Amino acid sequence: MSTVVQGFTKSLAMTVLSEIGDKTFFAAAILAxxxxxxxxLSGCLGALIVMTILSVLVGWAAPNLLSRTWTHHITTVLFFGFGLWSxxxxxKGDGGDDELAEVEAELDAKAGSTKQSSKDDDESKKQNRSFILQFFSPIFLKAFSITFFGEWGDKSQLATIGLAADENPLGVVIGGIIGQALCTTAAVLGGKSLASQIxxxxxxxxxxxxxxVFGIQSFLSG
Structure with missing residues (x-):
């Protein structure tokens, strides 16, 4: 039980501090x-939950592909590397305003390229919509895809993989999902104003x- 709690607390703290002010955080705020x-909220959170589960599965499977000693050493190096990166x-002093403007520009560019196809309220076009779009709103799919591919290969995803390789996967999943839910809800309810105050x-x-700290703890527990 203690390992589950440890994995949960580490994952929760890491997720909250990694996701606040991230690109996907701003994307959720602007879309909302x-x-x-x-x-x-459902689209962004759905993508982040899927990403968290996939990352934990990769981290959980890593010790079966490499020895436990190697995965532990790699995880320790990842923690130190991400710490120095942050x-x-x-x-370096890159402000949140620059990242916010960059995300807004990307979303505007995507909106402009799909403007013609966004008139799905027209009754004549409903017959031609794909099978998936009949069950999911285009807005849901847009939020899901932007968040999923924006998070793919991100620092928080790699850190989750490393954490799951070294801690209890169940605790990492629960902590990651709760952390993602908190950050995404905050972004949707008032992320732009919140980001400007933090x-x-x-x-x-x-x-x-x-x-x-995670790196030191992982090194000492080796």
Whole structure:
């Protein structure tokens, strides 16, 4: 039980500090300003839950492909690497406004390229919609796809894989999903104003310190 709790607390803290102010956080905030919040929340959260489960499965399977010693060493190095990466981001001073503007530009570009196909309220076009779109809203699918592919290969995904390889997978899954739910809900309900009030430097510093602590703990527990 203690390993489940440890995996849960580590995953929850890591997820919250990694996702606040992330690209997917801003994407959820912007989408929620343009579309119904319930669809954006369900789409973004669904993508993040799927991503979390996939990442944990990869981390859980890693010791079966490599020796437990090697996966432990790789995880330790990942934690230190992500910690230094976050600290570098903090001291480099990249503001959240730049990332917000970048995400807005990307979403506007995608919206412009699909403007012609977005008139799905027209009765004549409903007959030609694909099988999937008859059961899922286009807004849901848009939020899901943007979040899923935006999170793929992200630092938080790789960190989740490393954490699942070193901690109890069940605890990592539960902590990750709860952390994603908290961050995504905050983004949808008022992410843009929230992000402007939170110091990106403090969040990056906190995340960097947390990863370093995880690395030290993993090194000492070897």
């Amino acid at each position: 300003m343009r579309h119904p919040r319930r669809l954006v 600290l570098w981001d903090a001291f 110091s990106e430097k403090i969040v990056a510093l906190s995340g960097g310190v947390l990863f370093i």
